[in-house]
Amino acid sequence: MAEVASWRWVRAEGWRGLLVSVGAGVIAATGQAPFDLWFLSLIGLGLGLLRVSLAGTARQGFWRGWAFGFGYFALALSWIIEPFLVDLARHGWMAPFALIGMAGGMALFWGAAGGISVRLRMGLWGAAVLLAAAEFLRSYIFTGFPWALIGHIWIETPVAQWAAIIGPQGLTLLALLFGAAIVMAGQRDWRGALVGLGFALFWITGNALQGAPEDLTDRPVVRLVQPNAPQHQKWDPAHIPTFFRRAIAASEANPRPDLIIWPETSVPVALDRADRTLAVMADAAKGVPLVFGIQRFEGRQIYNSAALLDSEGRVSQIYDKYHLVPFGEYVPFGNVMARFGIHGMATTQGDGFSAGPGPRLMDLGALGRALPLICYEAVFPNDVGAAPERPAFLMQLTNDAWFGQISGPYQHLAQARLRAIEQGLPMVRAANTGVSAVIDSKGRVLAALPLGVAGHVDHPLPAPASRTIYSVTGDLLALSALITLFFAIWAYQRAVLRRFAD
Structure with missing residues (x-):
């Protein structure tokens, strides 16, 4: 030296x-x-x-x-x-x-x-x-x-x-x-x-x-819906119908997939008040299972959730996000801080969102069992590895409109790719403003919708690879x-x- x-x-x-x-x-x-x-x-x-x-x-x-x-x-x-x-x-x-x-x-x-x-x-x-x-x-x-x-x-x-x-x-x-x-x-x-x-x-x-990439012949097809709702308009009553109609139109499109996925908080009403909205969604899905992001209440508690609208049009499974964003989805001592006008950015409630009980698998029938990840949860490899059993694929519902247009959404996508490699599992990713993507177990992006584009993408679901060493040893x-x-x-x-x- x-x-x-x-x-x-x-x-x-x-x-x-x-x-x-x-x-x-x-x-x-x-x-x-x-x-x-x-x-x-x-x-x-x-x-x-x-x-x-x-x-x-x-x-x-x-x-x-x-x-x-x-x-x-x-x-x-x-x-x-x-x-x-x-x-x-x-x-x-x-x-x-x-x-x-x-x-x-x-x-x-x-x-x-x-x-x-x-x-x-x-x-x-x-x-x-x-x-x-x-x-x-x-x-x-x-x-x-x-x-x-x-x-x-x-x-x-x-x-x-x-x-x-x-x-x-x-x-x-x-x-x-x-x-x-x-x-x-x-x-x-x-x-x-x-x-x-x-x-x-x-x-x-x-x-x-x-x-080499795998042969996806005869694999079930997943549809990722991207309504492209900018965050400053997402909850604006004047714009909500536009974004909802986009998601409905994407869900109705032919040919029919085997699973439809909407992004995080893509349903504009709380789950306990969503009967009419869910009926419209079930009609658009035409018997295809639909996973969607929604907020829901239990008493005074509010959850950031993913729910499954099954082939019968019923909400049959719910997953509540449990790894919340500090000062984004909750504020420590939130009720006290709220008195001074300080709230989490994603909610105006005092304490913000409540945490769910932990990782849960969602049974999607012929497609297998998926591990739902809502937004930020896909950043943590230890959260992904904490699933109660090995899923058939990872399923991320996210709203990257919070992260702007330059680097945040692309960094979030890159981390999703890394989670797929670590676990040897495919990842399907529905993002509100993008980038929605189907990722195979080696981290390759097989299909995607660009940032800032409204629409949907259909693609066969890749198969899981053999269990990786990292998935065992962390x-x-x-x-x-x-x-x-x-x-x-x-x-x-x-x-x-x-x-x-x-």
């Missing part, structure tokens, strides 16, 4: 150094959808890690890690301002604070990783492992927020197929190690070239794991790798330091 001295800008201090770290984070975030610039992302990761590893004190390591993370999350999570712009009067003032607060808050994990790595003198490789551990932690603590994980940069590449074995946390560790390897190779260090060889092996084996393999690498690098660095001391 002696040649690093010639990279003066890498060693910059003060505000200039802060900007270098922030810039490295922004470059690293270009690997996320919709950019998908994975190689540029690896360079950004390598530079950010190098900055941390060259810090002289733990405090300096913290701030370099924090600035690195701030740049990354400021771009990767820039869509976070979109929900606050739907109702400018109530929430618009929060938008800039939300982005700065979210980016700064998530960056604390990266800052802690940087400070600890410098304190323990872990070097470049240790910084990579500790940053992977930080990403692991932010996926779980405080209900978890695994959106824009570093490992998501692989979703458009064959390396993503390794998610079936090591999951998203394992993909994150790979990305950071390969980013560090780029820096090492740039310094003509043989270890960087060796890890680069490992990258080639992961790429080649990923291609082999993906295989994040255990990635966690084991993190712990093993941490202690191996820590022991190596201590040995090197003792040798120099002698």
Whole structure:
């Protein structure tokens, strides 16, 4: 690493150094959808890690890690301002604070990783492992927020197929190690070239794991309905009939499918007051089972639900969303906060939505049993893996109108693809404004409706693949790798330091 001295800008201090770290984070975030610039992302990761590893004190390591993370999350999570712009009067003032607060808050994990790595003198490789551990932690603590994980940069590449074995946390560790390897190779260090060889092996084996698309002859056909209701009009009485008529027309279209799916909260009335609306829907479905998103009440409690209108036109099964969005679907101490005019964005009720009892399968007859996922729930691999038994397919009902038009909907779609790979299960995804998609068990998008388009898409339902290793072990393999690498690098660095001391 002696040649690093010639990279003066890498060693910059003060505000200039802060900007270098922030810039490295922004470059690293270009690997996320919709950019998908994975190689540029690896360079950004390598530079950010190098900055941390060259810090002289733990405090300096913290701030370099924090600035690195701030740049990354400021771009990767820039869509976070979109929900606050739907109702400018109530929430618009929060938008800039939300982005700065979210980016700064998530960056604390990266800052802690940087400070600890410098304190323990872990070097470049240790910084990579500790940053992977930080990403692991932010996926779980405080209900978890695994959106824009570093490992998501692989979703458009064959390396993503390794998610079936090591999951998203394992993909994150790979990305950071390969980013560090780029820096090492740039310094003509043989270890960087060796890890680069490992990258080639992961790429080649990923291609082999993906295989060829399956033959879908004689498979049942699923219809995904996309009414395209912009969020600022979705609950406007003047526009509700238009969106409902679009969904009805799509459901009536011939030829007839085997299952129809409407998106999250696509029915404009609560379930307990929807008898006439459901009769219209049943008439449009013409005996085809129809899964739809709707709100429902139980006393003072309100649920974000998915329900099945069966071939007889009856609501025969209901699933209630249980992993709710903090400050979106509920507000902690909501009844108290409501007195000050603070509500969840998706509801004006005090406490917001109530959580359902947990994962449930929905029996869809000849199509098999599906695991319903409402919006945000598809972001959590551990939620998907918590199903009481292995389903035949994953079924996401979502309203991505909250996420704007630039990056949020595409990142949400990318995560749905990763869930399919992890579990070896197809995913059908009905999104209010898009992107609605049929995804096979290898994460390939077989059919889709673009963002901002009203209509429907029919496509055969892919078959499930064999059960994956990740579906059995979860994040255990990635966690084991993190712990093993941490202690191996820590022991190596201590040995090197003792040798120099002698």
